[in-house]
Amino acid sequence: MARIIGCVTTSHVPAIGSAIAKGLQEEPYWKEWFDGFTPVHRWLAEAKPDVAVVVYNDHGLNFFLDKLPTFAIGAAAEYQTADEGWNIPTVLPFRGDPELSWHVINSVVAADFDVTMCQEMVVDHAVCNPMQLLWPGGEPWPVRIVPVEINTVQFPLPSAARCFAFGQAIGRAIASYPSDQRVVVIGTGGLSHQLDGERAGFINKEFDHKFMASLIADPSWVTRFSTIELVEQTGSQGIELILWLTARAVLGAGTGGAGVREVAATYHVPISNTAAGMMLLEPTG
């Protein structure tokens, strides 16, 4: 069966893509953030995943308010990127894995997660920037991807509890895939930030640290909060932590303990308007 080898969660701020395109990784503003990924590069070089399941949110590239799914899974052979309005150079397309995509779709719908199925999908900075952080200069990309998109644009959003259960269902789907492929799960976005309103610039380090710690020891901790409470605690875009939570849940909650160990983590304020974080967890079982 396919093996889930680990989970990387990282912020996906558009400015990261811009900094990569301009080669600013060694600049003082950026260096600490980019250096935080060195242990991730080492781990990936050893772990050699075949495919990445990427849990992210679309920001108005593939989906608009005319038809906005709560959960969507890509099932394309290839995913293009495109201009999101800011002229940031695009990256090479990502190869898909339609067989794994359909296996996951079939499994999660059987488990009552009624996802939107997408045979055409363009992916935005929330996929491209994490991929560039994990595999700098990695084009053509060394892994295939299965994009899992979750609505964080239009309320009502899926609750943290629902996302946690969705992640667990994806985990069971991958674990039942008859293949010897090695799967890494990527969760993108967060951590605390707010772009809109008089509260723009809001950051909550204390909550971010609690959340990051919870992903190791008590992964369902954040499911006790309602969506509005999470907006209050983390900012209106900090709600993207549900994407981290979903990705973490793919690893499973484990038995007799959380069942994961932290390989690497970093937390840096600010990147643009955002408290930027990264965690790499691997299952201990």
Next chain:
Amino acid sequence: MTKNGQPVPGTTIFDGDQARKGYALNKMCMSFNDAANRAEFLRDEDAYCARYGLSPAQREAIRHRNVLELIAAGGNIYYLAKFAGIFGLDVQDIGAQQTGVTKAEFQARLLAEGR
């Protein structure tokens, strides 16, 4: 969820009411993913806005380049960010405008959060 007033200060929850109110505005902003549309907006702003059927409040908010007005008119920040991109404005410019400080002050405030 937001019928009884805003639960989070300084924050407009983009719920169904906002999405209905802002549909035309957000649809126009979505079109700015395409560079040709951005150029077309700059060439003839009035005609471009007319094509999307903006409400008078939305048209005024676009004219003022004012993010808080745009949000009040139903704009969602993810789409508004594409509008801001036309003028080379990033999320820190937008943050400064909404909080009534200069960009340098807004950046300093964020840096202070990191210490």
